[in-house]
Amino acid sequence: MNFPAELKYAQTDEWVRVENGIAIVGISDYAQDALGDVVYFEFSVEAGDQVKAGGQLGQVDSAKASSEVILPVSGVVTEINEAVSDNAEIINNDPYGEAWLVKIKMDNPAELENLLTAEAYQAYRLG
Amino acid sequence: MFTPHTPKDVEVMLKTIGIEKVEDLFTEIPEKYRFPELKLPLGLTEMEAAEELESIANANGSTKTLLNFIGAGAYDHYVPAVVDMLLRRGEFYTAYTPYQPEISQGTLQAIFEYQSLICELTGMDVANASHYDGATAAAEAVILAYHHFKGKRTKFLLSRAVNPQYREVVRTYMRGNQAVSILGDDPETGIDASMDKLIAQIDAETGLVMVQYPDFFGRVIDYKPLIEAAHNAGALVAVAVNPTALGILTPPGEIGADIVFGEGQPLGIPLSFGGPYLGIFAVTNDLLRKISGRLVGETVDNAGRLAYVLTLTAREQHIRREKASSNICTNQGLMALASTIYLSLLGKKGFEAVSNLCYQKAHYAAAQISAIQGYKQVFSETPFFHEFVIRSPQPAAHLLEDLRAYDILGGYDLSKDYPELDNCLLIAVTEKIAKEDIDLLHDALIEVTHD
Numbered sequence: 001m002n003f004p005a006e007l008k009y010a011q012t013d014e015w016v017r018v019e020n021g022i023a024i025v026g027i028s029d030y031a032q033d034a035l036g037d038v039v040y041f042e043f044s045v046e047a048g049d050q051v052k053a054g055g056q057l058g059q060v061d062s063a064k065a066s067s068e069v070i071l072p073v074s075g076v077v078t079e080i081n082e083a084v085s086d087n088a089e090i091i092n093n094d095p096y097g098e099a100w101l102v103k104i105k106m107d108n109p110a111e112l113e114n115l116l117t118a119e120a121y122q123a124y125r126l127g
Numbered sequence: 128m129f130t131p132h133t134p135k136d137v138e139v140m141l142k143t144i145g146i147e148k149v150e151d152l153f154t155e156i157p158e159k160y161r162f163p164e165l166k167l168p169l170g171l172t173e174m175e176a177a178e179e180l181e182s183i184a185n186a187n188g189s190t191k192t193l194l195n196f197i198g199a200g201a202y203d204h205y206v207p208a209v210v211d212m213l214l215r216r217g218e219f220y221t222a223y224t225p226y227q228p229e230i231s232q233g234t235l236q237a238i239f240e241y242q243s244l245i246c247e248l249t250g251m252d253v254a255n256a257s258h259y260d261g262a263t264a265a266a267e268a269v270i271l272a273y274h275h276f277k278g279k280r281t282k283f284l285l286s287r288a289v290n291p292q293y294r295e296v297v298r299t300y301m302r303g304n305q306a307v308s309i310l311g312d313d314p315e316t317g318i319d320a321s322m323d324k325l326i327a328q329i330d331a332e333t334g335l336v337m338v339q340y341p342d343f344f345g346r347v348i349d350y351k352p353l354i355e356a357a358h359n360a361g362a363l364v365a366v367a368v369n370p371t372a373l374g375i376l377t378p379p380g381e382i383g384a385d386i387v388f389g390e391g392q393p394l395g396i397p398l399s400f401g402g403p404y405l406g407i408f409a410v411t412n413d414l415l416r417k418i419s420g421r422l423v424g425e426t427v428d429n430a431g432r433l434a435y436v437l438t439l440t441a442r443e444q445h446i447r448r449e450k451a452s453s454n455i456c457t458n459q460g461l462m463a464l465a466s467t468i469y470l471s472l473l474g475k476k477g478f479e480a481v482s483n484l485c486y487q488k489a490h491y492a493a494a495q496i497s498a499i500q501g502y503k504q505v506f507s508e509t510p511f512f513h514e515f516v517i518r519s520p521q522p523a524a525h526l527l528e529d530l531r532a533y534d535i536l537g538g539y540d541l542s543k544d545y546p547e548l549d550n551c552l553l554i555a556v557t558e559k560i561a562k563e564d565i566d567l568l569h570d571a572l573i574e575v576t577h578d
Contacts, residue, residue, distance in 0.1 A: 039439075040416055044277060061416075 001126070002029040004096055008112055009121035010072045014057070015096065016115060023073045023104045023112075025057065030125050032095045035062040041088040045102060049077045053111055057102060060091065073111045075104040190398060192534065194564050196492075198514050198555025199343070199539040200261065200290050201404070202371065202393045204481070205559050210395045210468045219464055228437045235435035238423040238460065241467040248373045248470075249387040250380025251409035255420035256458040258406025261367065261390030265293035265337065266300035267408060267453060268365040268386045271417050272335035273307065274452035275363065280334035284311035286325055287318050288342035289367055291544040297337075311336070314547060320348050320509045326356045333360055335386075339367040340379055344541075344553065345489070345514030346506055347376060354383040363414075370394050370407060370466075372512045374482025386410050395469025396462055405462040415439070419453030481558050485513035489556040492565045493517075496554070499572055505551060514555040516541065516548065520576060523552045529575035535568055 007015040013031035017024045032038060040061040045051055057069040080102050084090060090099040106112075116124060132140075141147065153161055171179065190203045197203075214220070218233055228235060238256045245254035258264040269283050283301075285294050294312055301307050316324045322338075329336060336357045341347050350366065357364045365386035366379040371393040379387045391405030392398070410418050416439065424438035470478060493515045497504040501520035519526050523540040530537035539553040556565070 042416065 001033060002096070003118045003122045005118045007096070007118060008072075008115035009118065010070065010115055011121075011124060012070045012072075013125075014070060014072045016072050016112065017100075018106075018109075018112065021106060021109070022078065023075065023106050024100050025072060025102050025104065026095055026100045027060065027069055027091065028121070029095050031067075032092050035060065035065060035067065037063045038088045038091040039063055041084045041091065041101075043080050043085065043102070045071075045077050045080065047077050047079055051075065051077055051104065053114075060088070069101065071104070072115060073104055073106050074108055075106040077102055078105050079103040188536075190536075193536050194534060194560075194567065195536045196538045196554045196556065196560070196568060197536050198345075198557075199553055200292065200390055201398055202369070202513075202555060202557055203398055203559055204371065204393050204395075204557050206395050206397055206469070207472055209472055210465055213468050214461060214465050220461070229434075232435055234460065235423050235437070237464050237467055238421070238458075239425055239435050240471070241463045242423060244467060244470050245407055245409050248370055248378065249368065249384075249407070249409045250378030251384070251387050252380075252412040253415050253418060253422070254407070254409035255418050255422055256460070257391065257463040258388075258408055258420060258455065259459060260392075260402060260404040260406045261290065261388065262293045262296035262406075263300075263455075264388035264390075264406035264408045265289070265365075265367060266297045267406075267419050267455065268337065268388050269297050269301060269309075269335055270453055271386065271410070271414065271419065272363045272365070273301075273304075275414065275417050276334045278306065280332055280362070281306045281308060282330070282332040283307065283309050283334055284325060284328055284336045285309060286322070286336075286338045286342070287312040287314070287316060287545075288344060288346070288348075289337055289339045290343050293339075293367060318344070318545070318547075320346060320506065322348065322350070322353050326353050329356050329360045329362060331360060333357070333362040335363045335365055337365045337367065340376070341369055341372050341512040341514065344506060344516050345511040345555070347372075347510045347512055349382075350379075350384075351382055358383065368407070369512070371482055371485060374479045375486060376512070380409075380411075385414060391459075391462065391466050394466035396465050403459060403462050405459045405466055417452060419451075419455045421458055484558040485556060488558070488560055488562070488565065489513040489515060489554075491562065492554065492556045492560075492568070495565055495569045496572065499569065499576070501576060502572065505548070513557060514553060517552045517554055518548075519550050519552060519572075522550055526552065526572075526575060530568075530571055533567070533571040533574075535571055537568065537572075 007017050009015050009028060013028045015026050015028050038060060041058055043058045044056040051071050051074060053071055053074045055071045057071045060067050060069055081100050084099055084101060195203050242254040242256065246252065258267055272283065285297065298309055301309060311325050311328055336353065338350055338353065340350065354364045363385040365388060366384040368379060368387055368389040370389055370391060387409045389407045391407045396405060408420065422438050423435055426434055426436055428434040473481060493504055496502055496517055503518045505516040505518050523542055527537050527540060537552065541548040541551040541553050
């Protein structure tokens with residue numbers, strides 16, 4: 001199971017990568033593995049939305065479960081990844097790459113401090 | 128087997144809880160209420176009770192003895208005997224989707240066939256395993272649209288020509304949601320076949336526009352302009368259908384409907400007060416994940432054999448819990464089966480023939496009745512299916528009462544729901560009505576009018 005060191009993680013299993021003040025958000029390898037075969041992803045936000053950390057980003061359905069994906073940071077949604085709506089299986093195949101979910105122009109980059117390092121998240125999930 | 132407690136059982140139980148006699152259990156109840164005198168009649172034997180109940184039941188009128196022209200959402204079609212015969216087989220005789228669904232392959236296959244038939248009939252991509260009736264299906268259409276737009280579109284337009292009961296049930300379902308407004312069916316917007324005033328109300332806040340096809344007055348309206356206007360505004364369109372009419376009409380799926388629903392009762396289910404009836408519900412592929420209720424899919428098992436499963440269950444409330452768009456996960460399995468048998472039995476040609484007979488007979492009736500002095504067909508400029516509106520020279524309620532003397536149920540009094548249609552009668556004609564029956568109604572109308 002993969003926990004890339006350069007990412008930040010939420011306890012609710014989302015990851016964040018920061019590029020030029022933009023937070024790119026997805027769900028972790030651990031999360032996709034726990035869900036099993038992902039069959040559907042539905043966004044609760046759209047580009048242009050002002051969003052708050054802790055709000056709902058979307059809903060991910062696997063063959064056996066349906067889970068909420070939570071926004072790890074606040075800001076304005078600049079882009080959502082339509083490729084995931086069209087073909088949710090990519091969440092299983094490439095959770096840190098092709099299956100990024102949203103890009104957010106952060107209001108308050110200090111919120112990143114509330115997230116876990118790769119090491120801390122791995123310890124939290126795998127003990 | 129029913130095994131009552133023996134005196135010894137009772138004694139043991141009383142002893143265990145530390146009281147002497149059964150009456151001691153009721154000491155909390157004030158004594159004067161404990162053993163009230165019930166003044167019940169003496170007991171009857173089974174034979175006597177059956178006789179009495181039958182005589183009470185016989186006081187009801189029914190379409191077996193009365194000539195029936197009432198439709199207004201439920202229709203008196205002939206139900207072939209085979210429908211009931213197959214329906215009552217032990218393997219099928221339950222209204223429930225089984226809790227361990229995959230062990231009941233026959234039930235699942237029947238639902239799958241039902242869904243396939245409804246898709247073909249409506250021209251839609253996906254049908255669910257059914258809802259309770261047309262009215263609750265209407266409410267599910269509004270709920271679907273509300274969730275589709277994530278609560279961001281809060282205006283829902285219902286045509287005034289949608290069955291008044293459907294509109295009432297939609298309002299009941301949505302009553303708890305203060306943000307939602309149900310509009311479009313006020314007398315000001317009206318019932319004009321052009322739909323102009325309804326179309327004018329479609330805007331960026333509108334989540335759904337609901338129309339009926341044929342509408343409550345039996346009219347067949349071309350909804351293409353309305354559907355185009357709704358889609359231009361980003362709204363969904365739900366079309367309530369009478370499935371019988373789809374035997375000869377263009378299915379709504381072919382003119383761009385997003386949701387097609389309706390009352391499935393005309394498909395082999397007898398008229399009965401309070402049901403059980405059948406809620407048909409079908410959507411486009413785009414809305415597949417938003418549809419409530421059960422969905423049965425066809426697949427193969429691990430040995431490559433054809434098999435049926437409940438599918439896409441993650442959208443349902445037993446998995447998604449409070450996030451589910453609807454709490455409905457049951458269906459009218461037995462009624463869905465009845466309609467499946469009915470449609471299979473009639474086949475494409477037979478079903479089209481029933482539809483056509485209804486159409487032709489209704490048109491003969493409309494021509495005959497509107498030829499009577501003082502009687503006029505309302506909306507005569509709009510095409511209609513098997514139901515039409517007649518304005519009579521006297522209040523419809525009086526007329527209907529007078530027709531009862533001829534053992535005729537003459538139609539539905541529209542003035543109750545539509546004050547603008549005073550003296551108006553909604554008359555339905557199905558394939559069960561013979562030409563002679565129509566002539567009988569015609570003659571009776573002349574007699575009661577010249578009284």
